[in-house]
Amino acid sequence: MKLKIKDMDVETGGPLVAVMHVDDAKMLDFHHGDRVRLTYKDRKAVSILNLAESKRSVPIGSIGCYEEVLRKLGAKGGQKVGIALEEKPASVQYIKKKLNGGTLTYKEFYQIVSDISQNKLNDIELTYFVSACHTNVMTLRETIDLTKAMIATGDVLKLKKKPVIDKHCVGGVAGNRTTMIIVPILAAAGLTVPKTSSRSITSPAGTADTVEVLTKVSFNVDRMKKIVNKIGACMVWGGSINLAPADDRIIRVEHPLSIDSRSQLLASIIAKKASVSATHVLVDIPVGRGAKIETMDKARDLKRQFEVIGRSVGISIKVIITDGSQPIGNGLGPALEARDVMWILRNDEKGPRDLRKKSVMMAGLILEMAGKARKGQGKEKALDLLESGKAYKKMQEIIRAQGGKVKRPEDLPIAKFAQDVFAAKSGRITHIDNTYISKIARAAGAPRDSTAGVYLYLHKNDLVKKGEILFTIYSNSRQRLDFAREQTRLNVGFEIK
Amino acid sequence: MKLKIKDMDVETGGPLVAVMHVDDAKMLDFHHGDRVRLTYKDRKAVSILNLAESKRSVPIGSIGCYEEVLRKLGAKGGQKVGIALEEKPASVQYIKKKLNGGTLTYKEFYQIVSDISQNKLNDIELTYFVSACHTNVMTLRETIDLTKAMIATGDVLKLKKKPVIDKHCVGGVAGNRTTMIIVPILAAAGLTVPKTSSRSITSPAGTADTVEVLTKVSFNVDRMKKIVNKIGACMVWGGSINLAPADDRIIRVEHPLSIDSRSQLLASIIAKKASVSATHVLVDIPVGRGAKIETMDKARDLKRQFEVIGRSVGISIKVIITDGSQPIGNGLGPALEARDVMWILRNDEKGPRDLRKKSVMMAGLILEMAGKARKGQGKEKALDLLESGKAYKKMQEIIRAQGGKVKRPEDLPIAKFAQDVFAAKSGRITHIDNTYISKIARAAGAPRDSTAGVYLYLHKNDLVKKGEILFTIYSNSRQRLDFAREQTRLNVGFEIK
Incomplete structure (x- = not known):
């Protein structure tokens, strides 16, 4: 089976992806997310298959290739490539085992983490892995094996002077x-x-x-x-250090559901x-x-x-x-x-x-x-x-x-607009909620604006008088400052009793 | 926040997808798979965000738009669009509830199935749903509610003449x-x-x-x-009938793990x-x-x-x-x-x-x-x-x-090459394995080649003599025929005792 390359002129930034028209895929019994082995002369590129439903995107008889695939094949648009179904990586069956309630061994975790690091699993397969580990509680033995697998598949910064x-x-x-x-x-x-x-x-x-x-x-x-x-x-x-490549990919699929x-x-x-x-x-x-x-x-x-x-x-x-x-x-x-x-x-x-x-x-x-x-x-x-x-x-x-210049603490720039927040009554501070105060600081612009945030004058168990200053909000935008000020009214995170 | 449109010149075939450079995303605190609301004049398009790691794909300050997004916005490459984070669909929290072992109500299933039908969930979220329903066994009540939700969100072919x-x-x-x-x-x-x-x-x-x-x-x-x-x-x-749109999408994410x-x-x-x-x-x-x-x-x-x-x-x-x-x-x-x-x-x-x-x-x-x-x-x-x-x-x-012409059974075309398979010993046939015989027929080319397959002469409990014909394999390719013949040797699916 030969298909004509369509250069998609897009880089994925890592994964090898090829796109086929859905009618070709049906004919060949290929599915979305399948791995296909593309061959050009003596080179090959195992790619994740995506399906296009429009002929404008990828015409019948063509295979849309992202830049990473073309580089790996050393091929250009218009040339013909061979295509065949590639076996799923071994880790897919281990993921299914875990999903079905099984217990994984070190070797199985190693294969999974190694395939994740090498970008061999698609988002769907990776999500099943995260989901399986989340829902079918892992034994301590499994967690240890997963840890060891992560260590074995990652890079290590070797340092001679112990202890580290x-x-x-x-x-x-x-x-x-x-x-x-x-x-x-x-x-x-x-x-x-x-x-x-x-x-x-x-x-x-x-x-x-x-x-x-x-x-x-x-x-x-x-x-x-x-x-x-x-x-x-x-x-x-x-x-910025690529010591745990699998970890970043796992976090990426955890994000949509905040797993x-x-x-x-x-x-x-x-x-x-x-x-x-x-x-x-x-x-x-x-x-x-x-x-x-x-x-x-x-x-x-x-x-x-x-x-x-x-x-x-x-x-x-x-x-x-x-x-x-x-x-x-x-x-x-x-x-x-x-x-x-x-x-x-x-x-x-x-x-x-x-x-x-x-x-x-x-x-x-x-x-x-x-x-x-x-x-x-x-x-x-x-x-x-x-x-x-x-x-x-x-x-x-x-x-x-690390390339910086030492400054006096007083010389560190702080956002230009400030707004004080005062105690609504007298008493003892019984609780300052972390989530509440973080929301206010983020509303003011932190951490994107490194100079924005909140400065607290009092802590838990301190006595406070009505009208006394509790904290100051700093922001570089009046709008954000107002927005942050509103947050202080919506929530009750600073308790005085 | 305004970004310049880059026309990706690709159709996804349904989902609205926009691509942003990873550095812009970090700055804006956006993540892969987030939903973003793109606005142009008085039109908006809520799209799934993908991240590009190469500037060649999507430059900093630009937003790569697939054709569906551009059509929805009525905008072209080079124009400026507004971008803001869109709330996740309500169904995402229900999926998380199920993933954490909760029990879903009809309303929650309805929201999920409806969001799936309308292409509002990305592959990762959909996979979590399938995974959650697979791992955290559903109660009968839940299965009924899911069924009702699927009926309520799909089209119905109304027929007057009962019973149907x-x-x-x-x-x-x-x-x-x-x-x-x-x-x-x-x-x-x-x-x-x-x-x-x-x-x-x-x-x-x-x-x-x-x-x-x-x-x-x-x-x-x-x-x-x-x-x-x-x-x-x-x-x-x-x-070919679009009566259950959610179903097709669910099957698509079930495929990689054969869930x-x-x-x-x-x-x-x-x-x-x-x-x-x-x-x-x-x-x-x-x-x-x-x-x-x-x-x-x-x-x-x-x-x-x-x-x-x-x-x-x-x-x-x-x-x-x-x-x-x-x-x-x-x-x-x-x-x-x-x-x-x-x-x-x-x-x-x-x-x-x-x-x-x-x-x-x-x-x-x-x-x-x-x-x-x-x-x-x-x-x-x-x-x-x-x-x-x-x-x-x-x-x-x-x-x-349905547009066909009636033919005599004998006139239906059958593949041109045939290969008989004979009994290796005499006895009674005690088992013919479905998976085994299906593999042989598929190896011969069925169902892609509609004329290929296997024809059985004997069934379970039949008596057979050594050398008697068990079945014939039909294929249009000698190579495939040999491949199918090999399958008969690798497996033991035709038991004679």
């Missing part, structure tokens, strides 16, 4: 920018900390967004390795830690009203899973359960959070005490885990590294190594 | 072309039989493929209605019967080794569900459980099966007795259901309609009304 430290926060708490304080403290103690962070998904800022206020965050693995080898640490955006699959999340977090050669990892699970994890039972269950999976892949994971019932730090939004961090590192009294305290506690635990402090003395050592200015000095090194 | 008869076979048995004998018998008795059938998926021939050997099968609803009103019956291809979801199948079969205004339906569940349903328990469970759902939507459904452990009829492949059917209708002794007997039994049951015969006397009446030549006369009317 990483940390992770399960998220859901506004502010909470501990990473940017912990990393300089640990690096100042001589530990290796190759930190990758994510950008915001639903919060006013992710760690990568906040670091980006101070310096660059997009590097490839080689550049990242050079920085870490030189100064012992880095703080880069994980999305949040526990096992997949665990596997992907731990695999990412393994991919930077981490030997010791501290995981923070904030728990409480308005946090991602709302009950202690769930937090403890998650803690146990982190520890068991960590052990099974040779990483020492310590998990702490912290108070996640309110924002941590005063600023919410990239620049406002970066300013808080810099104030703390410079031991400026404007630095928020809650964020400072939590960061020192966590850094202390890691110093103990990594053998840099005796049990019970880590916190003291962390505090010393912070107060002596050594941590700030390390932060300056990191900023410069 | 339909039949359905669960499938899995090679040959078994009862429809083409039953329909003429019933129509000859004065019943209305607006029969739609499918093409083959994994068998050597579907009923639509076999009817097509004798006459045309592709009609729209209006033409179908005219034929039925004129001669009381038709036998057309269901795929066979019981509840969805039940709902879709019964909704299709309702869409032709059927009042009485006979369902055949073949059961046995090598059939789709292998145990009596499963067959009885399915029977009960058919009856309950039928009752709930006002259709009288009778279910029979028949022997599905071997092929029925001698010919396998469109022309060979059509020849068997015509021999039976002409009362030619070459007509296979098993197919004749089963068809008469089924036609008799329907005559009783529809009040055309007293209980226990249907079979006799069916036999009379067949033997008197009235059924054959009706078949001739159907063939002509």
Whole structure:
């Protein structure tokens, strides 16, 4: 069977895709999403088949080829290519097994993750995999095997100087920018900390967004390795490093239904830690009203899973359960959070005490885990590294190594319009809802506008008088400021009793 | 936010699709598969967003529009369109509910099926729906509600002359072309039989493929209605009638994993019967080794569900459980099966007795259901309609009304190369595997080549001598014939003991 190439003049950006008219497909018994083997001279390209229903798109007797296919074949529009049905990848049957309630082995997970990484599965097949893992709860054994498969199929950043430290926060708490304080403290103690962070998904800022206020965050693995080898640490955006290609594709099909699959999340977090050669990892699970994890039972269950999976892949994971019932730090939004961090590192009294305290506690635990402090003395050592200015000095090194210039906290640009929000009555603040305050900061423009956000003056348990200022909203647009102000009226997230 | 249109010069054949460069999408916080509302002057087009990673495909600041989008907007390449994020359709949250183990209501199913019919869900969302219904077993109540939703969202062929008869076979048995004998018998008795059938998926021939050997099968609803009103019956291809648009889309995403979801199948079969205004339906569940349903328990469970759902939507459904452990009829492949059917209708002794007997039994049951015969006397009446030549006369009317010319069975073209297969030993035939014999017929070229296939001389329980002919393979290609011959050696599907 030979078909004439129609050059579609479009790149997919990765997957090999070919398009056939639906009448040809019926005749050949081909279906949408089938894999077809296209051949031209001695070259071949296994492509995902799409069907066109209009002859204008792809005429009968032709095969529409995207640029990736043409490059792989070394062929041009008008030339003839052979076409045949290609067997489905082996992983498809394993996905079906899981969908039907079966339990998968390491080898089966390896095949699936490997096929995902190599772009061999189409969106429909990938969705069935995510769906199957979500609905047919995975056993701990399966989660471990999935983790190992993700590690085995991904790249690894090899670092010689052990121990290699990483940390992770399960998220859901506004502010909470501990990473940017912990990393300089640990690096100042001589530990290796190759930190990758994510950008915001639903919060006013992710760690990568906040670091980006101070310096660059997009590097490839080689550049990242050079920085870490030189100064012992880095703080880069994980999305720019291609250490877990399967993960990005999985997240893409999770997005339409906001699927949040526990096992997949665990596997992907731990695999990412393994991919930077981490030997010791501290995981923070904030728990409480308005946090991602709302009950202690769930937090403890998650803690146990982190520890068991960590052990099974040779990483020492310590998990702490912290108070996640309110924002941590005063600023919410990239620049406002970066300013808080810099104030703390410079031991400026404007630095928020809650964020400072939590960061020192966590850094202390890691110093103990990594053998840099005796049990019970880590916190003291962390505090010393912070107060002596050594941590700030390390932060300056990191900023410069990543291509930034060190600025004073006061010189970081903040959005030009401000709007204060006042207490409607007197009393004690009993709750500040993370989701509520994040919505306001995002309405003001964060994180796209890095200078926008919210600055809190009060925290839970503080006493407040009617008319006293609770927080200020910053935005570069009056319209957005009004929109953010409206959000404060629609929700009840700041409780005073 | 305004973007410049890039005319992609491609039609999708239905769905509205727009493509944005991945960097623009990141900036706007848009994701692959999101719905975006494009606006041009006073017109709008809600489209599914795809992301391009190459600037050659879609430059920064541009939006690539497929033809359907441009037509809907009345806009051209180079013009500026507004873009904003559109809310997800309500059905997305219901799909998530089902995925998380919830139970859906009629209203929720209606919204989902309606959104599927209107092409509002992307492949990923649709796959989650299929997956959720497959993995989280549906209650009978849910299956009924899904059936009702499918009926309510589809078109209906309105027919005045009641009762309106339909039949359905669960499938899995090679040959078994009862429809083409039953329909003429019933129509000859004065019943209305607006029969739609499918093409083959994994068998050597579907009923639509076999009817097509004798006459045309592709009609729209209006033409179908005219034929039925004129001669009381038709036998057309269901795929050409747009009575169940959601169903086709669901099948498309089931295909990659060959998902066979019981509840969805039940709902879709019964909704299709309702869409032709059927009042009485006979369902055949073949059961046995090598059939789709292998145990009596499963067959009885399915029977009960058919009856309950039928009752709930006002259709009288009778279910029979028949022997599905071997092929029925001698010919396998469109022309060979059509020849068997015509021999039976002409009362030619070459007509296979098993197919004749089963068809008469089924036609008799329907005559009783529809009040055309007293209980226990249907079979006799069916036999009379067949033997008197009235059924054959009706078949001739159907063939002509659908645009065909009546041919003698002997004049139907059969593939030019033949290869006999002989018994390797003497004994009794204890099993003829449906899957095995179908594979051979398909390897020979059926159903794409309508003249190819297999002709059986012996059936289960027949005595055979070593070297006696078991069956003949027909093909138009020597290569295919050899390939089919090889299949007979690889499998053990013809057991002699």
